[in-house]
Amino acid sequence: MKKTEMEAILFCVHCNDETPHIITYINSKIISVKCEECNKVSEVKVDILKEFFKEMYERLLTKPSRITQEYKEDLNKFLKHLPIRLASKPYRLLRDLNQSRKIIKNFKH
Ligand SMILES: [Zn+2]
Incomplete structure (x- = not known):
């Protein structure tokens, strides 16, 4: 089992703008996406x-x-x-x- 973090520019509904996000994976599944501007975390149910x-x-x-x-x-x-x-x-x-x-x-x- 492997945890990986990746950075990507995504649209944040909270900031209402395209911002850098930290995407966290376990194996190949996304478990959370965090906006670096407002620090809002979207957890993905896994x-x-x-x-x-x-x-x-x-x-x-x-x-x-x-x-x-x-x-x-x-x-x-x-x-x-x-x-x-x-x-x-x-x-x-x-x-x-x-x-x-x-x-x-x-x-x-
Ligand atoms: Zn945001």
Whole structure:
């Protein structure tokens, strides 16, 4: 799960003008748009937990097919790299989980 901020010129109904806005994304979904002139924030309703589970599900789902693809391409290479990869996977997942948890926590406030 990734939080991204982007700046864009948008029309603000409050200022009644085109002003710089900060757009905040989680993954590829917009969660809020803030006008930099009047600081008015427009929150976009996103089911943050649903996003999170969807991402985890997709990640787990795409892993086996990717491994199969590599297995087909080069068996020797695959076998040589497999133990390292399997060892680093739980750590990576855990790190992503912690990061996602932080985003979810901040989002709820
Ligand atoms: Zn404004």
